[in-house]
Amino acid sequence: MQYWLxxxxxxxxxxxDLESDKSTLWTGVRNYQARNFxxxxxxxxxxxxxxxxxxxxxxxxxxxxxxxxxxxxxxxFDTKSEYFxxxxxxxKPRWYCVRASFIRKFKRPxxxxxxxxxxxxxxxxxxxxxxxxxxxxxxxxxxxLILKLGxxxxxx
DNA sequence: GCCAACGTTGGC
DNA sequence: GCCAACGTTGGC
Numbered sequence: 001m002q003y004w005l006x007x008x009x010x011x012x013x014x015x016x017d018l019e020s021d022k023s024t025l026w027t028g029v030r031n032y033q034a035r036n037f038x039x040x041x042x043x044x045x046x047x048x049x050x051x052x053x054x055x056x057x058x059x060x061x062x063x064x065x066x067x068x069x070x071x072x073x074x075x076x077f078d079t080k081s082e083y084f085x086x087x088x089x090x091x092k093p094r095w096y097c098v099r100a101s102f103i104r105k106f107k108r109p110x111x112x113x114x115x116x117x118x119x120x121x122x123x124x125x126x127x128x129x130x131x132x133x134x135x136x137x138x139x140x141x142x143x144x145l146i147l148k149l150g151x152x153x154x155x156x
Numbered sequence: 157g158c159c160a161a162c163g164t165t166g167g168c
Numbered sequence: 169g170c171c172a173a174c175g176t177t178g179g180c
Contacts, residue, residue: 009178030176031163053178112179130161132177 003143004041005048005060005126006100007134015049015062015105023067023101027075028083030095034135039070041098048138048146050126051109059111060146068099106150120145 006026008014018024029035045066051057072093075083088094115121125136138146 007178033163058179132162134177 002040002042002045003048003138003140004037004045004066005050005136005138006064007050007052009053010051010057010061014051015102018049018062018064018100018102019105021102023099025068025071025074025097026100027073027097029073029097029134030083030085031132031134034133035094035096037133037135037137038096038098041066041069043067043069046103046143047100048143052134056111057109059109059113059115060106060150061109062105062150063103063147064100065103066098067101070096070098073097108150108152110146110149114149115146118145118149 013024026038029038043066047064047066048060049062049064051059051061072090073083073095074097075081076085076088076093076095077090078084083095085094112126115124116127121127121142124142125131125133125138
Protein backbone atom coordinates (compact mmCIF):
# COMPACT_ATOMS: atom_id res chain seq x y z
CA MET A 1 0.00 0.00 0.00
CA GLN A 2 1.21 3.47 -0.83
CA TYR A 3 0.60 6.78 0.88
CA TRP A 4 -0.06 10.14 -0.71
CA LEU A 5 -0.99 13.72 -0.10
CA UNK A 6 -3.40 15.55 -2.35
CA UNK A 7 -4.11 19.26 -2.23
CA UNK A 8 -7.32 21.08 -2.88
CA UNK A 9 -8.36 24.62 -2.26
CA UNK A 10 -11.12 24.51 0.33
CA UNK A 11 -13.15 27.06 -1.64
CA UNK A 12 -12.92 24.78 -4.64
CA UNK A 13 -13.42 21.32 -3.13
CA UNK A 14 -13.13 20.75 0.61
CA UNK A 15 -13.03 17.75 2.91
CA UNK A 16 -16.65 18.56 3.76
CA ASP A 17 -17.55 18.29 0.08
CA LEU A 18 -15.87 14.89 -0.02
CA GLU A 19 -17.71 13.80 3.10
CA SER A 20 -21.08 14.66 1.63
CA ASP A 21 -20.19 13.22 -1.78
CA LYS A 22 -18.77 10.02 -0.19
CA SER A 23 -16.36 9.77 -3.14
CA THR A 24 -15.16 11.96 -5.99
CA LEU A 25 -13.18 11.86 -9.23
CA TRP A 26 -10.01 13.81 -8.49
CA THR A 27 -10.12 15.91 -11.65
CA GLY A 28 -8.23 19.03 -12.60
CA VAL A 29 -4.64 17.95 -11.98
CA ARG A 30 -2.66 19.68 -14.73
CA ASN A 31 0.92 19.02 -13.79
CA TYR A 32 2.83 16.13 -15.31
CA GLN A 33 4.63 15.08 -12.18
CA ALA A 34 1.41 15.09 -10.18
CA ARG A 35 -0.30 13.20 -12.99
CA ASN A 36 2.40 10.56 -12.99
CA PHE A 37 1.97 10.07 -9.27
CA UNK A 38 -1.77 9.58 -9.79
CA UNK A 39 -1.08 7.04 -12.52
CA UNK A 40 0.94 5.00 -10.05
CA UNK A 41 -1.83 4.90 -7.44
CA UNK A 42 -3.59 1.64 -6.62
CA UNK A 43 -6.92 0.83 -5.06
CA UNK A 44 -6.52 0.88 -1.29
CA UNK A 45 -3.82 3.57 -1.23
CA UNK A 46 -4.31 6.14 1.50
CA UNK A 47 -4.42 9.88 0.99
CA UNK A 48 -3.92 12.88 3.23
CA UNK A 49 -6.39 15.58 2.21
CA UNK A 50 -4.71 18.99 2.30
CA UNK A 51 -6.38 22.38 2.13
CA UNK A 52 -4.18 24.90 0.36
CA UNK A 53 -4.47 28.65 -0.18
CA UNK A 54 -7.29 28.99 2.27
CA UNK A 55 -6.00 31.29 4.96
CA UNK A 56 -6.18 29.87 8.46
CA UNK A 57 -7.29 26.45 7.29
CA UNK A 58 -4.06 25.66 5.44
CA UNK A 59 -3.02 22.17 6.44
CA UNK A 60 -3.99 18.50 6.46
CA UNK A 61 -7.69 18.17 7.22
CA UNK A 62 -8.50 14.51 6.79
CA UNK A 63 -7.95 11.15 5.21
CA UNK A 64 -9.19 9.57 2.00
CA UNK A 65 -8.75 6.30 0.18
CA UNK A 66 -8.18 5.51 -3.48
CA UNK A 67 -11.12 3.38 -4.63
CA UNK A 68 -10.60 3.65 -8.39
CA UNK A 69 -7.38 3.76 -10.41
CA UNK A 70 -6.61 6.47 -12.96
CA UNK A 71 -8.94 7.05 -15.88
CA UNK A 72 -8.72 9.87 -18.43
CA UNK A 73 -9.85 13.08 -16.73
CA UNK A 74 -13.19 13.92 -18.41
CA UNK A 75 -12.77 17.66 -17.80
CA UNK A 76 -9.92 17.85 -20.33
CA PHE A 77 -12.44 17.16 -23.12
CA ASP A 78 -15.10 19.54 -21.80
CA THR A 79 -14.93 22.86 -23.63
CA LYS A 80 -17.02 24.45 -20.89
CA SER A 81 -14.67 23.36 -18.13
CA GLU A 82 -11.92 25.57 -16.78
CA TYR A 83 -9.75 22.45 -17.07
CA PHE A 84 -10.39 22.01 -20.78
CA UNK A 85 -7.21 21.15 -22.67
CA UNK A 86 -7.36 21.69 -26.44
CA UNK A 87 -4.29 19.50 -26.92
CA UNK A 88 -5.91 16.45 -25.35
CA UNK A 89 -7.80 13.95 -27.48
CA UNK A 90 -9.83 10.90 -26.51
CA UNK A 91 -7.27 8.73 -28.30
CA LYS A 92 -4.38 10.46 -26.59
CA PRO A 93 -5.56 11.85 -23.28
CA ARG A 94 -3.10 14.01 -21.41
CA TRP A 95 -4.61 14.04 -17.95
CA TYR A 96 -5.84 11.34 -15.61
CA CYS A 97 -7.78 11.16 -12.37
CA VAL A 98 -8.37 8.62 -9.64
CA ARG A 99 -11.52 8.14 -7.58
CA ALA A 100 -11.06 8.88 -3.91
CA SER A 101 -13.48 8.17 -1.10
CA PHE A 102 -13.93 9.87 2.24
CA ILE A 103 -12.47 8.15 5.28
CA ARG A 104 -12.34 10.79 7.99
CA LYS A 105 -12.21 14.44 8.72
CA PHE A 106 -9.74 15.33 11.46
CA LYS A 107 -11.14 16.54 14.76
CA ARG A 108 -8.58 19.28 14.45
CA PRO A 109 -6.80 20.15 11.19
CA UNK A 110 -3.04 19.70 11.29
CA UNK A 111 -2.06 23.20 10.28
CA UNK A 112 1.06 24.07 8.32
CA UNK A 113 2.55 25.81 11.37
CA UNK A 114 2.04 22.63 13.38
CA UNK A 115 3.63 20.49 10.68
CA UNK A 116 6.65 22.76 10.65
CA UNK A 117 7.04 22.51 14.42
CA UNK A 118 7.51 18.76 14.26
CA UNK A 119 11.17 17.73 13.93
CA UNK A 120 10.16 14.39 12.38
CA UNK A 121 8.61 16.20 9.44
CA UNK A 122 11.58 18.23 8.21
CA UNK A 123 11.67 16.15 5.03
CA UNK A 124 7.90 16.08 4.57
CA UNK A 125 7.16 17.02 0.95
CA UNK A 126 4.72 19.82 1.65
CA UNK A 127 7.30 21.60 3.79
CA UNK A 128 10.00 21.63 1.12
CA UNK A 129 10.72 25.09 -0.17
CA UNK A 130 8.96 25.79 -3.42
CA UNK A 131 6.88 22.63 -3.32
CA UNK A 132 3.85 23.29 -5.48
CA UNK A 133 2.98 19.72 -6.33
CA UNK A 134 -0.70 19.02 -5.78
CA UNK A 135 -0.15 15.26 -5.59
CA UNK A 136 2.86 13.76 -3.86
CA UNK A 137 3.98 10.57 -2.15
CA UNK A 138 4.20 10.45 1.64
CA UNK A 139 6.21 7.97 3.71
CA UNK A 140 4.32 5.58 5.94
CA UNK A 141 5.98 7.10 9.01
CA UNK A 142 4.92 10.63 8.04
CA UNK A 143 1.43 9.43 7.19
CA UNK A 144 0.97 7.70 10.54
CA LEU A 145 2.36 10.64 12.46
CA ILE A 146 0.02 13.11 10.79
CA LEU A 147 -2.97 10.84 11.38
CA LYS A 148 -1.99 10.81 15.02
CA LEU A 149 -1.63 14.59 15.14
CA GLY A 150 -5.04 14.86 13.51
CA UNK A 151 -6.80 12.69 16.05
CA UNK A 152 -5.69 14.54 19.17
CA UNK A 153 -7.80 17.15 20.92
CA UNK A 154 -4.77 19.14 21.95
CA UNK A 155 -5.00 22.87 21.35
CA UNK A 156 -2.13 24.05 19.19
C1' DG B 157 -2.74 41.53 -3.24
C1' DC B 158 2.17 40.45 -3.28
C1' DC B 159 5.72 37.75 -4.89
C1' DA B 160 9.07 33.74 -4.88
C1' DA B 161 9.47 29.60 -6.93
C1' DC B 162 8.44 27.03 -9.83
C1' DG B 163 6.44 24.74 -14.71
C1' DT B 164 5.23 25.48 -19.57
C1' DT B 165 5.46 27.49 -24.08
C1' DG B 166 7.33 28.74 -28.23
C1' DG B 167 10.73 31.20 -31.18
C1' DC B 168 15.12 30.45 -32.69
C1' DG C 169 18.00 21.99 -27.14
C1' DC C 170 18.28 26.67 -25.21
C1' DC C 171 16.11 30.15 -22.76
C1' DA C 172 13.17 34.36 -22.27
C1' DA C 173 8.61 35.30 -21.47
C1' DC C 174 4.70 34.04 -19.46
C1' DG C 175 1.39 31.62 -16.38
C1' DT C 176 0.40 29.30 -12.00
C1' DT C 177 0.75 27.93 -7.21
C1' DG C 178 0.34 28.90 -2.69
C1' DG C 179 2.08 30.96 1.68
C1' DC C 180 1.94 35.20 3.73
